[in-house]
Amino acid sequence: MESEGLHAHAVELVRHGRRILRGVSVTVRAGELVAVIGENGAGKSSLLKVMAGELRPDGGSVSLDGRLMTALGARALARRRAVLPQDLALGFDFEALEVVLLGRYPHTGGGESSAERAFAMHCLALTECAHLAHQRTTTLSGGERARVQLARVLAQLGREGEGGRYALLDEPAASLDLSHQLALFELLARLTRESGIGVLVTVHDLGLAMRYADRIVVLRGGSVVGETPGSLDEELIRTAFGVEAEVRRHPQVRHCMVALNRVAHPGAG
Numbered sequence: 001m002e003s004e005g006l007h008a009h010a011v012e013l014v015r016h017g018r019r020i021l022r023g024v025s026v027t028v029r030a031g032e033l034v035a036v037i038g039e040n041g042a043g044k045s046s047l048l049k050v051m052a053g054e055l056r057p058d059g060g061s062v063s064l065d066g067r068l069m070t071a072l073g074a075r076a077l078a079r080r081r082a083v084l085p086q087d088l089a090l091g092f093d094f095e096a097l098e099v100v101l102l103g104r105y106p107h108t109g110g111g112e113s114s115a116e117r118a119f120a121m122h123c124l125a126l127t128e129c130a131h132l133a134h135q136r137t138t139t140l141s142g143g144e145r146a147r148v149q150l151a152r153v154l155a156q157l158g159r160e161g162e163g164g165r166y167a168l169l170d171e172p173a174a175s176l177d178l179s180h181q182l183a184l185f186e187l188l189a190r191l192t193r194e195s196g197i198g199v200l201v202t203v204h205d206l207g208l209a210m211r212y213a214d215r216i217v218v219l220r221g222g223s224v225v226g227e228t229p230g231s232l233d234e235e236l237i238r239t240a241f242g243v244e245a246e247v248r249r250h251p252q253v254r255h256c257m258v259a260l261n262r263v264a265h266p267g268a269g
């Protein structure tokens with residue numbers, strides 16, 4: 001078993017008799033931003049849930065820094081990794097700051113010192129929603145709610161040295177406007193570089209994935225069909241999405257851009 005990092009090794013997942021993940025192996029190391037892309041139903045969220053320890057694989061294993069996920073207790077796990085699910089329904093109408101403080105629970109057991117509140121405010125500021133601290137989450141816009149939840153994830157990951165160093169984020173950019181999508185990925189890239197946090201993120205925007213990810217994992221039909229450091233080629237996009245695309249390196253900036261042309265096989269499922 002590999003030691004450092006979050007590893008899915010030959011993971012199989014079956015749900016209600018359907019094989020959803022087939023022999024999937026993915027690694028996220030400390031300080032690395034790994035993007036998972038793939039068409040609807042490819043298995044991205046399922047993989048994220050398995051790697052978060054929320055779903056038990058039916059074959060293979062998941063380990064976190066050399067320990068099997070199944071051997072970690074709930075609180076230890078909550079200090080080591082934080083999850084942003086795709087659709088999170090809160091049962092209570094909390095203020096945004098209270099939601100972020102929930103992220104501190106695995107560390108504090110529920111105490112709310114002024115230092116904890118200041119740290120929670122700091123996390124809200126990182127995701128540009130300090131001004132929403134005392135607004136009820138039911139009254140937030142979709143994008144604002146996503147940013148508050150991201151602040152909760154950051155609070156759960158904690159200060160450096162506290163442990164809890166992996167963030168698993170399921171389509172965090174889905175409801176964000178253009179500027180906040182960029183700000184989110186800039187923040188994630190900075191966190192991986194400066195704090196050594198490992199990030200696994202599912203994303204539909206290939207441009208964001210190519211610009212910010214250290215590695216891109218491509219899923220199709222529950223299998224990994226490609227893995228590439230930061231740039232996709234046209235063949236892989238065709239394989240993964242059935243779409244003809246052109247990938248060009250921008251002359252001024254170092255990252256690649258993708259121009260989608262047409263569906264490769266119109267009507268194909």
Ligand SMILES: Nc1ncnc2c1ncn2[C@@H]1O[C@H](COP(=O)(O)OP(=O)(O)OP(=O)(O)O)[C@@H](O)[C@H]1O
Pocket residue numbers: 015016018020038039040041042043044045046047
């Ligand atoms: N509990 C379940 N029972 C049966 N099928 C399931 C279950 N959970 C997921 N699936 C199926 O597994 C497949 C993968 O789902 P998953 O949510 O992982 O896809 P995804 O790649 O995240 O898709 P999207 O881009 O639409 O969010 C889908 O076809 C889905 O219908």
